[in-house]
Amino acid sequence: MNEILDAILASDTTPEDFAALRIPESYRAVTVRKDEADMFAGLTTREKDPRKSLHVDEVPVPELGPGEALVAVMASSVNYNSVWTSIFEPLPTFGFLERYGKLSSLTKRHDLPYHIIGSDLAGVVLRTGPGVNAWKPGAEVVAHCLSVELESADGHNDTMLDPEQRIWGFETNFGGLAEIALVKSNQLMPKPAHLSWEEAAAPGLVNSTAYRQLVSRNGAGMKQGDNVLIWGASGGLGSYATQFALAGGATPICVVSSPRKAEICRRMGAEAIIDRTAENYRFWKDENTQDPREWKRFGKKIRELTGGEDVDIVFEHPGRETFGASVYVTRKGGTIATCASTSGYTHEYDNRYLWMSLKRIIGSHFANYREAWEANRLIAKGRIHPTLSRTYRLEETGQAAYDVHRNVHQGKVGVLCLAPEEGMGVRDQAMRDRHIDAINLFRDDASERTGKRSRDDASERTDKRGRDDAPQRTGNHGEGAR
Structure with missing residues (x-):
């Protein structure tokens, strides 16, 4: 790994x-273990502790198949699906891996007694399998987390409808919280040149999810x-939805x-803001x-x-706690777009306010490759910015997931x-300089809360660490090549 x-x-x-x-025979990766899937039995969701279930293990490098790539992972991030995996809710992910493993002799690789998690990455392509033409070793990339087989007609209008659609690093193995990751080549996108590795890794899943749910x-x-x-x-999620609304000429009402x-x-x-705690809203008696x-x-x-x-x-993404209010406050003919349900999957609402007012509920789940590419393109153009607040070392992923689980984080954690170290991998310093305040916004907030440094100090340190005059290695990316 040192040579890489x-x-x-x-x-x-x-x-x-x-x-x-x-390519080394093994690498370090964050895992959950199948023989520990019952370790939190009898505990409430809040009592379950990712620091106990997430391990950093040395694991074998997986076999590279057709249409796939091995990527050296410089940075990744923690999403809610990482938290769900770590606390084995709503069910252990090993059932996903077992079902995927039955699909073919190649997918059998994924059915292991450990699950390498993580659905984001920024890194460098090391190897590509047969049939990969658009990406070469050395290409600096980010990955979106949609894994599809595309052998059914259902997925060819919208790949999210493919019967074999899965979320990489959650419903497949060999995810991004590791030193090496295995991805399909149609997950890869160019790394934004003005961002550091950890900044580039942070937006992937949530940015694309927000784009499909709100814009697409x-x-x-x-x-x-x-x-x-x-x-x-x-x-x-919400920080990207807020940016999309502002960039698209809409008015966000931020809760x-x-x-x-x-x-x-x-x-x-944003200007229209509701502090629900200060207003003491109690949607449930x-x-x-x-x-x-x-x-x-x-309303x-x-x-x-x-x-x-x-x-x-x-x-909508909190789910049960807020869904009744969401349906009620939407205008006649309006739309409630929903995903995730972090406060509970069983939604309740008064259907009179939906049916008689001709409102629509749209289910939204992640994004297809086109939507993810467009969302990443907006990041690369500096129209949308990462919301990274702090980073952890790979060995600290359990703590990172714990912080997300307990909602003590802000934005995304890398x-x-x-x-x-932080700040490496910047290739376009001039563009970075134009957007440095927006790039550092969530980091500055984290710094102010901890008293570690002022906003000006954060910008200066990030600039110094981020300065890198090395040429960008892009390979032949086709559309969007620089």
């Missing part, structure tokens, strides 16, 4: 040099002038849970009974912020895999 890292850090390594590198015609199809209610507007989170939304450019009076009070607050208008779109 040295080649990546050197400024003069050629694609031929990368192709000649020896497969989701809410947001347009200029729309009022968009965004739950958790400073969080992992947050603290003054600090409200300030982050203001710094992103008890565990089984919702309170429509609170829906009405919430009144929204209209105060929008000049009397209801919302055209609700960006994990350094092969990258020895």
Whole structure:
């Protein structure tokens, strides 16, 4: 692994040099273990501790198949699916791996007594399998997490409808929280040149998910002038939805849970903000009974912020806790786009407010390759920015997942895999300089909360670490090649 890292850090390594590198027999990876799947039996969700279930193990390098690539992972990030995997909810992921393993002799590789997790990465292509033409060793890439077989006609209009659609690193093995990852070549996209490794790794899953759910015609199809209610507007998903709304000429109504989170939304450019904790909204009277009076009070607050208008779109991901209110406050003919359900999967709402007002509920799940490419393209153009707040070392992934599980994080948290320190991998310093305040926004907030450094210090340190005049190794990417 040291030889691979040295080649990546050197400024003069050629694609031929990368192709000649020896692939090690094993690498370090974050895993959950099949024989520990019952370790949290009897505990509540909140009591389950990812620090106990996530391990950093030495694992064999998987066999490379047709249409696949081995990528040296410089950085990754933690998503909610990493948390769900680590606490074995809603069920252990080994059932996913077993089913995938039965598909073919090649997919049998994924059915192992350990699961290498992680659905984001930024890194460098090391090897490609037969049939891969668009990517060469040495290409600097990010990966989106849709794994598809595309042998059925169902997936060829929208790959998210493929019967064999899976989320890489959650429903497949060999994910991105590791020193090496195995991906399909149609997961790869160019790494944004102005970002560091950890910044480039952070947006993938959540940025693409927010793009499909809010912007795409497969989701809410947001347009200029729309009022968009965004739950958790400073969080992992919501922070990208807020940026898409602002960049697309819509008005985000940002729902947050603290003054600090409200300030982050203001710094992103949002003006209509609801601190649900300060307003003391209680949408449920008890565990089984919702309170429509609170829906009405919430709707009144929204209209105060929008000049009397209801919302055209609700960006829904909390699920059970908020769904009744979301359906109620949406305007006649409006859209509730939903995914994730982090507060519970069993949604309840009064159907009169949906059916009689001609509203629509749209289920949205991740994104197809086209949507992920467009979302990444906006990152590369500096229109949308990463929301990275802090990073952890690979050995600290359990703590990172714990922090996300307990919601003590802000935006996204990154994990350094092969990258020895933050700020490496920047290829376009001039573009970075133009966007440095937006890039550092969530980091600055984390620094202010911990008292570690001021905003100016954060910008200066990130700039110094990020300066790298090495040429970008892009290979032949086809569309979007630089």
